[in-house]
Amino acid sequence: MSLTEIPLLLEGPCGALEALYLGRDDARGLALICHPHPLHAGSLHNKVVATLQRAARDAGYATLRFNFRGVGQSVGEHAHGEGEIDDAEAAARWLLAQHPGLPLTLFGFSFGSCVAACLGGRLEDAGVAIERLFMLAPPVQRFSVDGRLPQHAALTVIQPEADEVVTPAAVYAWSAALERPHELLKVAECGHFFHGRLNELKALVLPRLQS
Template sequence: MSTREIPLFIDGPEGPLEALHLDTPDAVGVALICHPHPLFAGTMQNKVVATLQRIARDAGYATLRFNFRGVGQSAGGYGEGRGEIDDALAAARWLGERHPGLPLTLMGFSFGSCVAGNAAARLESDGVALRRLFMLAPPVERFDVELPVDCPLTVVQPEDDEVVTPARVYAWSESLDKPHELLRVPACSHFFHGKLIELKELLQPRLAPIGAAG
């Protein structure tokens, strides 16, 4: 089985979006991965994003990571969050057409986690089958997030985050009516320096199909 992602472009609201797609035979699901803030060097090549892709790959998922508008070779310019949600929805539609019938998992890091959360809410309201939502170090102090109602949510927050205020994430988590799990990662910075293996150990079991053994 090839584990090499294929570079391609997908149709986005402002023009082509640069992406990397892994087409996994007999995939158990599909995973869409959203990168950090475009104005602060966030791209789909970010090491946390790349790690999320490998985690999903190793769990048997087909994957898609992509550059938001204005990043890399993606057309357009920064959309102040709203545009990036539209980009994620376009990417999700492409994945759904490419892999019909497979449930979608959304994963996002930093700014990308808020984009993923909002996109998941809109997809769920449109009747798209969602398996899970993972939000890593979400900057909820700076971006509003509307979450899906039924899709299981896992929030992963570094305890020594220097970019996102951990206490604000914890307070946001406590305020949610939606059942979810909050995973705190001790002695961990925003970019998960030295903690990527631990991140994989946290997420891999949670990527198993709901109800699967183990």
């Protein structure tokens, strides 16, 4: 069985969405991965996104990472978050259709973490169970997710302590005020893009997928 991703064009709200898909007959679950901000060079090829895909692959998941509208071969223009949630929903529903009955885990990095969080709440409200949600360096000061999180998914927030893009203190305060159960993992001496720390990131994520 090949564990190589294949390129696809999925049908999104504005037209085609560029994606990389790893399907497998023995999948234990599904992983959808949302990339960082489209207006700041975010794409499905981001190194953090690729690391999350490899962690999910190694844990036995079928995976899908995709470009939001206006990025790469994806049709459309940046829609300030709300349209990107629609894109993510289209990608998630495509992935769920390929593997009926398997649990869905959502990943997001930076901007994509807030998109994934809001998608999780939307899907849960529609009766789709979300097993886990991973939010990496979520820009909660700029993209409100209050009242939009899934309530039944296991939630892990991973925040670099030396983040130069997202204010760590804001993430810690948001986490402290969050009433639903979750875990907050702080990565010491680490910047926003996890430069030199990708192996450590994978080591944090992988056992949580295997549990």
